[in-house]
Amino acid sequence: MTPLPDDGETGSFADSAGAAPAPKDPPHxxxxxxxxxxxxxxxxxxxxxxxxxxxxxxxxxxxxxxxxxxxxxxxxxxxxxxxxxxxxxxxxxxxxxxxxxxxxxxxxxxxxxxxLVRGAIRERELLNSWSALSEYLRATMAFAPREEFRVLFLDKRNHLIADEVQGRGTVDHTPVYPREVACRALELSATAIILAHNHPSGDPTPSAADVAMTRAIVEVLAPLKIVVHDHVILGRNGHASLKGMKLI
Known part of the structure; x- marks a missing residue:
């Protein structure tokens, strides 16, 4: 039998039809x-x-x-x-x-x-663990889309008793009631508190309303001998301490 001329293909139709498909490369x-x-x-x-x-x-x-x-x-x-x-x-x-x-x-x-960050502050004296506290507050609040007002209740050793959100509001306002903060502090037998809230705008600069509200809480708690150690405001761009700014 005369062989067919080589047309450059690598096999006959029958050979290619019966061959197993080439394996696919895995996705990149x-x-x-x-x-x-x-x-x-x-x-x-x-x-x-x-x-x-x-x-x-x-x-x-x-x-x-x-x-x-x-x-x-x-x-x-x-x-x-x-x-x-x-x-x-x-x-x-x-x-x-x-x-x-x-x-x-x-x-x-x-x-x-x-x-994780909450565990880092639970058994520590918070006033001597400021970096751990600021990391905790940043992780918890800094990126929240609406304002949250949080109170950290402390015992006489300044260890954390409870961390509670007292109110959630809009993108620029959260209602806060000083007497409710005082009542909860008494229920928990707290001797001190740290206040914290976030500014979803990203700028932690305290407003006049923030300062006035903080001073109102200080005034209500003073006769009860409950100390307000600080009010920390969190934003994407950092944080502000009212005590550090000598506003309380």
Whole structure:
């Protein structure tokens, strides 16, 4: 039989039809995920930019997709890793690609972070642990979308008895009632308190209303021999101490 001329193909139609399909290359993000996990294992979270740390969180909720674009979109929308995990669920869901599972994982990270910093102050004398206290308040309040007014109730050793949110308000106002603060301090047998609230605008500068409200609480608590050690205002751009500013 005369052989057919070579037409440059690598096999007959019958051969190609019966051959197994060529294996597909794995998605490019598989290698990226492993490299990022290795980078985290070797250098820790401090070595990663916010979007890469966020990618590691998103891996669990989104196992089969490149999550780098979503991580960058979230940081671009909210500003930082801390602001992403602190954002309200409804606002997170506005970002394309964010599912209920993603929101749940982000809120677990937020709760875990708060639990860690709270543990750092629980058995410490707070007036001598100012850096730990400011870190706790920052993690708890600085990125909240609405104003929260928080009271830390202390015993005679200045150890924390309770940390309670006394009121939540709008983006620029929270109603506070000095007598309610006094009643709760008496219920807990507190001998001192630290006041704290956040400014969602980001600027921690105290307003005239902040100063007036603080002085009203000091006035109500003074006859009860309950000391107001400070009023700390938290913002994305830092914090302000009314005591440090000599306003109380």
């Amino acid at each position: 993000y598989h290698g990226h995920r492993e490299r990022l996990r290795e980078k985290f294992a070797m250098s820790g979270g401090e070595a990663l930019p916010d979007y890469e740390l966020l990618e590691l969180v998103l891996f669990r909720a989104i196992p089969r997709r490149d999550v780098k674009p979503l991580a960058k979109a979230l940081v671009r929308r909210f500003g930082s890793f801390a602001e992403v995990v602190s954002a309200e669920p409804a606002r997170l869901m506005e970002v394309e690609g964010v599912s209920a599972g993603v929101v749940s994982d982000l809120k677990v990270i937020e709760a875990a972070g708060r639990r």
